[in-house]
Amino acid sequence: MLSLWLGAYDQGLAYAGLALGTYLTLRVLNFPDLTVDGSFALGGGAAAVLISQGVPVPLALVVAIVCGCLAGTVTGLIHTRLGVNDLFAGILTTTALYSITLRLMGRSNIPLPFTPEGVLRLPDLGLGNDGRWAVALTLAMLGLVLLMSLLLSTDFGLSLRALGNNATMARANGINQARGLTIGIAAANGLVALAGALVAVYQGFADVTMGIGSLVLGLGMVIIGQSVLRPRSVPKALLAVAIGAILFRTLIAIALQMGLEPVDLKLATALLLLAALSFGHLRLPGLSTAGPAQMALSKPDGDS
Numbered sequence: 001m002l003s004l005w006l007g008a009y010d011q012g013l014a015y016a017g018l019a020l021g022t023y024l025t026l027r028v029l030n031f032p033d034l035t036v037d038g039s040f041a042l043g044g045g046a047a048a049v050l051i052s053q054g055v056p057v058p059l060a061l062v063v064a065i066v067c068g069c070l071a072g073t074v075t076g077l078i079h080t081r082l083g084v085n086d087l088f089a090g091i092l093t094t095t096a097l098y099s100i101t102l103r104l105m106g107r108s109n110i111p112l113p114f115t116p117e118g119v120l121r122l123p124d125l126g127l128g129n130d131g132r133w134a135v136a137l138t139l140a141m142l143g144l145v146l147l148m149s150l151l152l153s154t155d156f157g158l159s160l161r162a163l164g165n166n167a168t169m170a171r172a173n174g175i176n177q178a179r180g181l182t183i184g185i186a187a188a189n190g191l192v193a194l195a196g197a198l199v200a201v202y203q204g205f206a207d208v209t210m211g212i213g214s215l216v217l218g219l220g221m222v223i224i225g226q227s228v229l230r231p232r233s234v235p236k237a238l239l240a241v242a243i244g245a246i247l248f249r250t251l252i253a254i255a256l257q258m259g260l261e262p263v264d265l266k267l268a269t270a271l272l273l274l275a276a277l278s279f280g281h282l283r284l285p286g287l288s289t290a291g292p293a294q295m296a297l298s299k300p301d302g303d304s
Contacts (some may be wrong), residue, residue, distance in 0.1 A: 002127075003130060003142045004253055005250070005255060006127060006130045006159055007130060007253070008246070008249045008250045008252070009134060009246055009249075009250070010130060010134055010137055011199070011203075012132045012196040012200045012245045012246030012247070012248045012249035012250065012302070013134070013137035013138060013140070013242075013246065014140045014202045015195055015199065015217065015248075015249065016137075016140075016141045016144065016195065016245045016246075017050070017144060017191040017192060017193075017194045017195030017294060018036065018040060018115065018192050018195040018196075018200065018218045018221070018241060019218050019221035019241045019244070019245040020144055020145070020148060020188075020189035020191050020224055020238065020241055020242065020243075021189060021190075021192035021195070022036060022186040022192075022215065022218030022219055022221070023218075023237070023241045024187065024188040024191070024220050025183060025185060026219065026222065027095060027164070027222065027237075028160055028164045029160060029163060029164045029180075029181060029184045029185070030154070030163075030164040030165075030167075031086055031184070031185060032086055032087055032090070033072075033090050033092030033185055033188065033189070033215075034215055035071055035072055035074075035075045035093045035097075035185070035189055035219060036090075036188075036189065036192045036211070037076065037094045037212060037213070037214045037215055038072040038093060038094035038095075038097030038098060038101070038211055039068040039072065039097065039189040039193045039196070040193065040211035041097070041098070041101050041196060041197065041206075041207070041208055041209070041212075042064075042068060042071055042100065042101045042193055042198035042201075042211075043065070043068050043192065043193025043194060043195070043196030043197045043262055044196035044197055044199060044206040044207075044210055044211075045101045045104055045200075045206050045208065046063055046067045046104060046111055046197070047060040047063070047196075047197035047200055047201060047206065048105065048200050048205070048206030049106075049110065050063055050114055050296055051114060051201065055119060055166055057117075057201060058118070061194060061197050064193045064196065065193055065194050065197075066235065067193055068189040068190040068192055068196075069186040069190040069193075070186075071093060071097055071189050071193070072121045072186035072189030072190065073182060073187040074093050075089050075090050075093040075185055075189070076090075076178075076182030076183075076185040076186060077182060078093065079202055080177070080181055080182055081178070082177035088296050089188075090106065095280040096166055097296055098208065101208050101239065103219055105134060105206065107205070108207060109205060109207045109208070110205060110206045111204065111234060112116075112132060112200065112201060112204050112205055112206070113204055113275040114204075115129055115132075115133075115203060118136070119132050119133060119136045120132060121124070124134055125137060126272070127204050134211055137198070137202075140198070141242050144191065144194075144242075144287045145235070145238045145239050145242055148238050149234060150186075152234050152238075155232070155258070156180075156183075156292060157241045159175045159180055160180055161234075162175060163175060163180050163181065163184075164178055164202065170273035174175060188239070191291035192218075196210065196211065213266060213269065216269060216273060217248070217269065219273065220244075220248055220269065220273040220276060221241060221245040221247075221271070222241050222244060223276045223277065224244040224248050224251075225240040225241045225242070225243050225244020225245070225247065226240050227276060228240070228244070228247065229243060229244075232259050243258040251272060252265065252268065252269070252272075255268050264281040
């Protein structure tokens with residue numbers, strides 16, 4: 001039983017980059033980016049190819065981030081330079097990324113039957129490899145949250161938040177919308193690709209279809225984290241999103257423990273997200289007039 005919960009914790013941390021990337025596009029930039037489905041698999045596939053050829057894991061993760069950033073840049077350029085609708089721009093990129101990832105991997109699945117040496121050197125907390133993974137992924141998640149908090153507190157980060165909050169006013173104040181959107185989407189997909197790489201390394205394989213439904217997963221993690229923790233500042237919102245990833249995977253683990261068939265996971269994920277969204281319409285005593293789901297999709301205090 002302990003192994004089940006620890007595995008859910010580790011998987012949630014591995015998916016934290018996906019949740020943070022979704023938060024950056026949907027919450028900060030107000031841009032519904034479907035590229036994440038393709039960039040998640042691209043990151044996992046790129047890392048798996050490099051690691052299987054003997055490239056050190058840290059370098060493989062960096063390459064995965066670069067690949068994700070390039071994918072996001074393409075979507076941003078299609079939208080800002082060619083004037084293509086935001087949703088359709090992401091669909092075009094994701095569709096192309098499937099073939100690109102398959103070409104890159106050379107086959108649909110690449111196994112990675114080992115634990116990285118760097119993880120093995122970490123303390124195991126008396127829990128074996130799961131404990132080592134928990135330490136490594138916790139450090140990685142905290143580093144990502146800190147890095148994004150610092151980024152969003154800079155002048156450039158404030159300009160990104162202004163674009164998502166009121167693009168017309170941001171342009172009137174001299175903010176370059178095309179550049180800001182392109183860089184923001186690129187950074188978000190870099191985070192998503194990193195999550196794909198971490199998931200591939202953790203679970204021991206990369207698959208070309210591993211990114212299907214990533215946007216729904218990321219959205220569910222964002223909504224659950226912010227509905228439960230009700231953050232009132234950007235750093236707390238980022239931490240809530242990462243914790244939401246852990247809670248989301250824990251709920252999936254509970255469903256599996258209760259006898260849910262693995263083939264029904266996508267259905268369970270959709271129902272879980274629907275329940276989280278529906279919860280926002282409830283009015284609970286002692287809570288603000290805005291429900292949790294609305295709060296998850298509205299700006300935290302300090303975002304203005």
